[in-house]
């Protein structure tokens with residue numbers, strides 16, 4: 001019996017060493033210490049051995065049992081520790097790991113400028129109107145009082161789709177659309193693409209952007225136009241920006257003006273960029289809506305008057321961001337666009 005006990009002890013301790021998980025552990029525990037376990041069986045058979053050997057055998061058996069139990073307990077703790085560690089690893093958050101970042105893009109600088117301009121005019125009570133890029137020759141030229149022999153109507157200056165349809169050469173035809181269709185008074189701006197047969201260079205592109213403004217009401221005067229443009233230019237470029245209004249000619253306004261602002265480079269002191277005039281030329285054009293244009297749209301010019309203006313969005317974007325070549329705005333090079 002002694003040998004059997006020693007063998008059980010030896011085998012069991014060896015098996016305990018090799019236990020890999022809780023299922024193994026339970027299997028071995030039951031096999032040895034369970035009701036029908038090997039050691040339990042030996043202990044139960046104690047009655048069959050001679051009475052004088054019993055105490056010593058009993059003692060030995062109990063010692064072995066205690067030793068096995070102790071070993072098992074140690075193993076159980078070891079397994080539990082292992083499981084806890086695995087779980088902790090699974091549940092822990094690595095705060096140093098890079099989060100999955102989603103790169104968010106942004107509006108093209110030209111659209112940013114258009115939105116900024118629209119917001120400014122919106123805050124002054126203007127409506128934002130959309131107009132088509134494909135226009136009738138009538139809206140683009142005739143109703144805007146552009147004479148039939150005006151060079152801008154030539155096929156070498158304008159993209160014709162057919163005799164009656166063009167890619168609009170300016171945003172001014174939106175004026176016609178609004179005056180024909182909307183109730184008075186009118187206060188609107190409209191921004192978008194325009195097209196001319198220009199050779200591409202650092203300041204010219206066959207496709208560019210304009211913003212058009214129109215106000216039609218009773219008693220609209222040049223003073224209203226100048227005040228509105230001053231307000232807008234100061235809001236856009238700061239209060240220190242000086243403005244200069246020069247007489248000019250446009251077929252659809254009378255009188256017509258062109259507006260210059262202080263040179264962006266030297267702020268009016270005089271430098272190479274402004275040819276020492278202190279002025280940055282032709283930021284925008286405008287004037288009082290020609291009575292013929294009002295009449296063309298069915299508006300009584302003896303009761304109503306209006307002012308209109310148009311400006312180049314590309315030009316404003318370029319001076320705002322110090323961009324020297326218009327082509328950069330159209331190349332869609334992300335390395336360039338990401339800067340804005």
Ligand code: DAH
Nearest residue numbers: 170253285286287308309310
């Ligand atoms: N349409 C003109 C152009 O493309 C700009 C312009 C000038 C618009 C005077 C206007 C205006 O509304 O009144 O050069």
